[in-house]
Amino acid sequence: DGGITQSPKYLFRxxxxxxxxxxxxxLNHDAMYWYRQDPGQGLRLIYYSQIxxxxxxxxxxxxxxxxxxxxESFPLTVTSAQKNPTxxxxxxxxxxxxxxxxxxxxxxxxxxxxx
Amino acid sequence: SQQGxxxxxxxxxxxxxxxxxxxxxxxxxxxxxxxxxxxxxxLVHLILIRSNxxxxxxxxxxVTLDTSKKSSSLLITASRAADTASYFCAMQGAQKLVFGQxxxxxxNP
Numbered sequence: 001d002g003g004i005t006q007s008p009k010y011l012f013r014x015x016x017x018x019x020x021x022x023x024x025x026x027l028n029h030d031a032m033y034w035y036r037q038d039p040g041q042g043l044r045l046i047y048y049s050q051i052x053x054x055x056x057x058x059x060x061x062x063x064x065x066x067x068x069x070x071x072e073s074f075p076l077t078v079t080s081a082q083k084n085p086t087x088x089x090x091x092x093x094x095x096x097x098x099x100x101x102x103x104x105x106x107x108x109x110x111x112x113x114x115x
Numbered sequence: 116s117q118q119g120x121x122x123x124x125x126x127x128x129x130x131x132x133x134x135x136x137x138x139x140x141x142x143x144x145x146x147x148x149x150x151x152x153x154x155x156x157x158l159v160h161l162i163l164i165r166s167n168x169x170x171x172x173x174x175x176x177x178v179t180l181d182t183s184k185k186s187s188s189l190l191i192t193a194s195r196a197a198d199t200a201s202y203f204c205a206m207q208g209a210q211k212l213v214f215g216q217x218x219x220x221x222x223n224p
Contacts, residue, residue, distance in 0.1 A: 004157075007219075035214075042119075042156075042203060042214040090157055101145050101207050106157035 002027045006091050006107035013078070013085065013114050021110045023091035029096065032074035033104065034062060037088040039111045046089075049074055078112060086114045119206050119215035127221040134191040138204030139184075147180055147187050148205045148212070158203065161189075162170040194222045 004025045013019045025032065031050050035043040045058030049068040063082025068074055074093075078085045088111050092104040119140045128134055146165045150158040164171045164180045164187065171178045173221070177190040191198055199222045204215045 031174070033221060040217075040219075042216040045211065045213075048211075051118075088155075092158075101212075103160040103163055104158070104177075104205075104212065106159070108157045111155075 002109035003111075004093055004105055006089075006110050009108065011110060011112045013112060015114060018077055018079050018114065019087055021078070021091075021112070023076065023107060024072055025074075025091075025093045025105070026072060027093055027105060028071070029093035029105070030071070031093060032068070032093065033092045033094075034058075034064070034076045035090045035092065037090060037092045043090060046076065051108055052074070054111045068072060084113055087112060119204050119213060121202075121204060121215040121218050124216070125219045125221070127223060128194060130194060130196055130222050130224050132194055134194050134198070134222075135200050136178055136189045136204075136220070137186060138188070138215050139186045140204075140206045140213075141185065142208060144182075144206045144208055146207045147178075148189075148207065149176075149178060149216075150203045150205060150214075152201045152203065152217070154200075161202075171191060191220075194220075196222050196224050198222050208219050 007022045033048045034046040044060050046064050047066040049055035065077045090109045091107045094104050122137045148163045149161045152158045162173050162178050165176050175192045180187045201217045201219045203217045206213050
C-alpha cells in the first residue's frame, strides 16, 4: 500500500548527540515536509522540499538539517544545536511542485525524548 | 504570518450530539483544510474547501468558509465515540500551509 513511513517511532537521545529521523514515501509525491508538534500545540514547519536536491527552511529550522537526495526520502537530523528537541516529529508529503496546495499525507510520527 | 486560531480549545459532548469547531485566520488563502489526529498518531486529511467555495460536505462532516470574516467551521453531526480526537484547521497561502492550534474533541458515551 502507498504511504509514508517514519522511523523510529520512539527515540531517546543524550544531550550533545545528533539523531536522524527517517521518512520514506512511495506515493510518488514531489513535495515533502517536516513538522514539529509540542504537547497540546499545533504543527510548526521545520523544513520542506518541493523537488529532489532542493529544500527550504521553515519557521523553526535552527538546530535541524535535512537532505533530499532521492524523491522517496527526506531524512531529518536533529543536531546538538537544537536546545529543546523533545517533541513529536511528523513527516508529510503531497503532490508538487505545481500541485503543492492540496492535502498532506502524514506518517505516524517519531517521538524524540532527550535524556 | 497567517497563523490560525481555533475555538474552542477543548470540547466535550455526549454521543449523538453535534460538534462544531471554529477556525479564524489573518491573511488571504487559496484553500483551507481540516485534519484529524488521534492521540500519538499522524494527522489524517478530512476535507479541503477552496477560497471560492462557501460550504462543503463529506459524510457526517460539513465545512463552511467565510472569506469576508476570514473564518471557517467544521461541523460533525451525530457524533460517535470514535470521533474523539484533535481536529486542526490548516490555511494554505501562496507559499505555505499553516496549522491552527487544534480543538480537542471528546465524545462521551
